[in-house]
Amino acid sequence: MLEELLRGSLEDAARRRSAVPTRVAERHALDRAPAMDAEAALRRSDRINIIGEVKRASPSRGDLANISDPSALAAAYAGAGAAAISVLTEERRFKGSLDDLRAVRDAVEVPVLRKEFIGEEYQLLEARAAGADIALLIVACLDQPLLERLHAFTRELGMTALVEAHTRDEALRAVDAGATVVGINARDLHTFELHPERFGDLAAELPSDAVRVAESAVKTPADVRRYVDAGAHAVLIGEALVTGADPAATLESFLNA
């Protein structure tokens, strides 16, 4: 499944590249205001740092929410106190787009994350050209030389990489590749099962200065509290926010966890 998602994302990027060649994407990336310091935003210790996700659907959960106006949802998250906004841009299974990312960028003043299956530099150029401050790099999708190359390119573009791991080996590979912000995803991308206890196990293995992001499986404020108590600097939440009646109120309840 992970391979299929990556292959689809790369095919979609190749299609866009025939309309917007690399040179043009580079220019668009350079025309943007510099990326925000997302690492600082996710490290803040005076609040719980929540990354609110704009997510319409997922392969494991199917359709979650319509989200006809991603910028309004992102503005609601930011107004409620989100530290950053994650935007799914994967088109096939998550029903997102780069247009969603651009719309969100224009609507908020907090760091914005491009959530995509990234396997080549062009996708990082697109992210920066659309105004992203953070790019997701999934260790399980990449061999070590490619992970290192994409991590270095993310930094060259002034962005922060959120490097996602599911296992101890992947967490160590993330750190070896230079990651300063490491995400531990409770959802196993091979089996789709949730393992929220993994966060604490793997977070303990990371160097003390790494920013630790707990990803997935939050339903209640108690789930947020458990991640924070296990050492999370930030918590990434999608489904619970987009499926609730009032995403801003739900986010506030997580901030008060």
Ligand SMILES: O=P(O)(O)OC[C@@H](O)[C@@H](O)c1c[nH]c2ccccc12
């Ligand atoms: O909807 P949830 O369980 O709150 O999860 C959000 C986020 O962690 C999840 O969307 C995610 C984490 N890593 C990913 C990689 C690709 C796609 C999606 C994801």
